[in-house]
Amino acid sequence: MTKKSDKVLNLLKMEFLSLQENVGLARVAVASFAAQDDLTLNELEEIKVAVSEAVSNSIIHGYDNSEKGIIKVTIIRYEDRMEIEVTDEGKGIEDVDQAVQPAFSTDPERMGLGFVFMGSFMDTLIVNSKPGSGTQVIMGKRIVNNLKN
Ligand SMILES: Nc1ncnc2c1ncn2[C@@H]1O[C@H](COP(=O)(O)OP(=O)(O)OP(=O)(O)O)[C@@H](O)[C@H]1O
Numbered sequence: 001m002t003k004k005s006d007k008v009l010n011l012l013k014m015e016f017l018s019l020q021e022n023v024g025l026a027r028v029a030v031a032s033f034a035a036q037d038d039l040t041l042n043e044l045e046e047i048k049v050a051v052s053e054a055v056s057n058s059i060i061h062g063y064d065n066s067e068k069g070i071i072k073v074t075i076i077r078y079e080d081r082m083e084i085e086v087t088d089e090g091k092g093i094e095d096v097d098q099a100v101q102p103a104f105s106t107d108p109e110r111m112g113l114g115f116v117f118m119g120s121f122m123d124t125l126i127v128n129s130k131p132g133s134g135t136q137v138i139m140g141k142r143i144v145n146n147l148k149n
């Protein structure tokens with residue numbers, strides 16, 4: 001196993017209110033940051049979807065679509081990978097193992113595919129959550145190319 005490098009090459013932190021219109025903002029900001037690397041359009045699109053899904057979950061589930069809470073998004077470029085962390089201080093998840101299962105949703109109107117997209121579009125997915133104290137989603141993408149120029 002190759003050792004993970006923890007040298008930080010670049011970092012962006014955002015904090016915003018749980019409003020639907022901020023999903024687009026987070027997507028664009030993360031995509032602009034990620035575009036400093038020589039990624040394919042497809043890879044960039046996948047990163048955007050993963051971020052949208054995580055932020056949407058915080059708004060819809062974490063803060064029940066109504067309570068205005070804080071969502072934090074941090075993106076860190078390490079030498080060998082990119083890590084995107086989405087954190088809310090919302091209601092949290094009762095059973096994380098169950099929540100990440102394909103087609104599991106606590107809302108009968110939804111598909112239950114958000115975590116599936118996050119897991120398949122990124123290389124690693126970690127979900128830390130506790131009922132009453134919020135949710136943290138950490139997604140990693142390995143990067144082999146060097147930064148542009
Ligand atoms: N930030 C969060 N806070 C609280 N609960 C969450 C959070 N993120 C996910 N969940 C719970 O995990 C379940 C699964 O999430 P997932 O994104 O996979 O599906 P979904 O949001 O229900 O449907 P879809 O993403 O397809 O619209 C949700 O139904 C919800 O119960």
Ligand SMILES: [Mg+2]
Nearest residue numbers: 053057114115
């Ligand atoms: Mg979802």
